[in-house]
Amino acid sequence: MPTRAAIYARQSLDKSGDALAVSRQIVECRELIERNGWEVAEVYQDNDRSATTGKARPEFSRLLADLSAGRHEVLVCWHTDRLYRRLRDLVTLLGVAEKRALRIATVRSSDLDLSTPAGRMVAGLLGSVASYEGEQKAARQVAANKQRAQNGIVLWTRRPFGFDRDGNEVKVVKAEAREIRKAADAVLAGATLASIAADLNERGIHTTTGSQWSVTSVRRVLLNPRTAGRVTSKGEDYGKGAAAILDEETADQLGAILRNPARKQAPPSTEVKYLLSGLAHCGREGCDDAVMFATSNPKGATIYRCLKCYGTRRLDLVDEVVMGMLVERLSRPDALDLLGADVDVAELRRQVVELRESRDAIAAMLTDRLLSPEAARTQAIRLTAQIDDLERRIRDASGADPLARLAQASDVAAAAKRMSLRERRDAIRALMTVRILPAGKGIRFNPEHIDIEWKRGQ
Structure with a gap:
């Protein structure tokens, strides 16, 4: 056999x-x-x-x-x-x-x-x-x-959203770049990644693999260093590439918001359903700033009621006045001053830009063989550590604070609408104390019946 x-x-x-x-x-x-x-x-x-x-x-x-x-x-x-x-x-x-x-x-x-x-x-x-x-x-x-990364040559296995390659040259895909910029603006205005993913899916815009968008995929695209023109490989930054979609300041702000651990916390309790319930105080003499809560009157209208004197005001009218005053105050040129003088965010961002430029110079010197790979790597690691520390300080100063996000928004009113109820309450709590003043029986609502005590500036 x-x-x-x-x-x-x-x-x-x-x-x-x-x-x-x-x-x-x-x-x-x-x-x-x-x-x-x-x-x-x-x-x-x-x-x-x-x-x-x-x-x-x-x-x-x-x-x-x-x-x-x-x-x-x-x-x-x-x-x-x-x-x-x-x-x-x-x-x-x-x-x-x-x-x-x-x-x-x-x-x-x-x-x-x-x-x-x-x-x-x-x-x-x-x-x-x-x-x-x-x-x-x-x-x-x-x-x-x-x-190849040091020379700006990228050989990706899966095309990143917003970019394509013509040989070794990376080019921006204009239609996808517009979506990235739109998503970045939405995040900076207070929108959630889930809402951005839902919007993309509803409009029939898919990832480069043809899949539906998720919170994870949107976050990955917005935090991709390539969107700001950075060239990275195995976690090392080799400087600016030829193509960018977001400017570095926008990318830094996105990183401060999206990398903040506070975004990973469990969703807030749904017990609070109204803007000023438990925040507004009664301004009637003798009530000693008693807290007012949302409830319904016999006619079915939603009102704020003082639990001490039982005085009431229509909830929707009070909310409109308070939100209007919040938006107006944060739309002023000096709005950023309300964030406190202990941390100069603008100065920190300027330092980040300078350090990035220094790191870019190291990458160029490496490409021109003016530095050995080991020396370049040592310097790049040192500068990256300094950049990371500054970005952490920026993130701590403004990344998760709803008040800071509103103060930095180009359209405060639109940003406030995108915020969750809990975020709007946090901004109000940080900036003002709201008192609802008494009015005689039968007197129509007047915005002057709402007294605002500013905690920061005026």
Whole structure:
């Protein structure tokens, strides 16, 4: 009976998706089997599977099981590095060889008899060489990727939203760039990522993979350093690229808001349903600033009522006056002064710009070989740490504060409408104390019945 031979073929990366390299291996293995007068019992192939990453190779696992069961006498492969690159895989093969007189025949390298000490020694040496070559190849690839990033060349595997590539040149996709700018403006005005994702999906705008938008995908696009023209690789910043969608100041403000841990907290309680319930105070003499709460009157209208004197005012009219005064105050040129003089956010942002420029200069010097890679990396890490510290201080000063977001908005009224009820309450609480003054019976509502005591400025 002819010797039963199993064929194993593998390639790490199938760029075309046609498995042509695997097919060629199998053809040459069949020719070797025919020359030896053996019989092809079964073919095992792992296409687009690396032997060094540790990820599963289903066919290799099935092959080992069949060899252990004694279904094949010879294992044929194109080269031993197609079979194993890691010594742990060789150890597994040796375990099979102890049970079976396993022979490995190859097209392009030496045959191995794992049943003998000499054969196992040769296999071990070949495995060590293959492992070394794999590590060197990976190191060369990392270095090549780093050099391309430093030179502004990007070879992405999935096109980022807002950009496309013409050869090595990165270009902005105008329609997608408009969506990114629109989303950035919405976030700065107080909109949630969920509302932005819903809007994109409703208008039929998809991600570059054709998927629906989610909070995560919107956040990833807005925080991508490339949107501000940064070139990064493996977490290292190599300076400005040729294409940008957002200016650096806008990108910094987005980062301050979206990276703030406060955004990850659980949704606020739904117990508070009205703007000034528990915030407004009764201004009647003798009530001692008693807090007023929202309730309904016998006619079904929603009102604010003092629990001490039972005085009331229509809720919608009071809310309109208070929000109008809040928007008017934060629309003034000196609105940013209300954020406090302890942190000069504008000065911090100026320092961030200077540090970024210094880091860009280092990247340029590296490209021109005026600095060694190690020296450039050391300087870049130092500057990046300083930038991160300044951005943290900016974030702490204004990133999560609704009052700060309103004060920095170009359209305060629109920004206030986008805010949640809880955020509007927080802004009011930080800036003013609201008192509802008494009025005689039958007197119509007058905005002057609302007294505002400003906590910051006037």
